[in-house]
Amino acid sequence: MKVNDTCTGCEACLPYCPQGAIHMTEEAQAAVDRELCVECGVCIDPDICPVAAFEEDQDETAKFKRSFGRLLSKHLDRRDVVKDSPYDVKTNDVTAKIPKNKVVMRLELNRPGGGLTFRDVQQMGAEMQQQGWNPDISSRTLNIDEDRSMGHLLDQRILTCHFEVELDPEQVPDIVRDATRIVTEHHLWVSINVAGLAETIDRTQNVLKAGGVTMEPVAKVNLGLGRRLS
Numbered sequence: 667m668k669v670n671d672t673c674t675g676c677e678a679c680l681p682y683c684p685q686g687a688i689h690m691t692e693e694a695q696a697a698v699d700r701e702l703c704v705e706c707g708v709c710i711d712p713d714i715c716p717v718a719a720f721e722e723d724q725d726e727t728a729k730f731k732r733s734f735g736r737l738l739s740k741h742l743d744r745r746d747v748v749k750d751s752p753y754d755v756k757t758n759d760v761t762a763k764i765p766k767n768k769v770v771m772r773l774e775l776n777r778p779g780g781g782l783t784f785r786d787v788q789q790m791g792a793e794m795q796q797q798g799w800n801p802d803i804s805s806r807t808l809n810i811d812e813d814r815s816m817g818h819l820l821d822q823r824i825l826t827c828h829f830e831v832e833l834d835p836e837q838v839p840d841i842v843r844d845a846t847r848i849v850t851e852h853h854l855w856v857s858i859n860v861a862g863l864a865e866t867i868d869r870t871q872n873v874l875k876a877g878g879v880t881m882e883p884v885a886k887v888n889l890g891l892g893r894r895l896s
């Protein structure tokens with residue numbers, strides 16, 4: 667993201683950036699720290715800047731950051747797991763998409779106030795794989811290397827990242843243990859969600875309860891959806 671020269675220096679945009687990437691220059695104009703910017707698009711909302719001074723950068727790194735969310739959701743579509751969208755999180759169509767006797771574990775990684783980098787995503791993915799888990803992560807992300815023409819892509823930031831793993835309810839405590847250890851080593855935060863059909867979630871809750879972990883139920887029932895096709 668960048669700020670064009672119509673900026674009046676009103677500072678209205680400063681509180682909105684989740685990355686703290688917008689600052690005021692000595693010339694009293696807003697400017698974006700492109701390393702911190704994750705291209706989330708919050709600042710380009712017409713309700714934020716009265717003169718619409720924010721513009722999307724068109725260089726390859728910025729385009730890649732913007733495409734990342736779309737890449738990931740395409741990947742999830744292909745895997746037929748939980749189809750999600752930032753605008754439709756409470757009404758997912760999961761019909762026939764959650765396998766019988768399995769749950770889908772979602773690990774949402776972030777580092778509040780700092781975001782994470784593609785390097786974090788790549789390292790987390792590789793370490794989860796070493797532990798025997800198979801996180802649903804785009805191979806394009808796992809194969810990013812330092813020599814890409816678009817620069818130091820591995821150090822570019824994103825706001826958050828989801829890994830999804832399909833597993834038996836009895837494996838849930840093991841993945842919680844491994845994921846917690848790995849994110850702690852990387853100074854990241856993880857939020858863990860388990861999606862499944864009601865009877866499988868019951869089994870998961872019992873397994874976790876036996877291990878001393880209480881699951882917080884969230885009322886996210888997809889009425890009429892999530893059923894198996896016969």
Ligand code: SF4
Nearest residue numbers: 673674676677679715
């Ligand atoms: S809200 Fe717009 S005009 Fe005001 S400082 Fe930010 S970029 Fe400049």
Ligand code: SF4
Nearest residue numbers: 683703704706707709
């Ligand atoms: S696109 Fe998002 S991260 Fe970048 S400056 Fe705007 S609000 Fe901040």
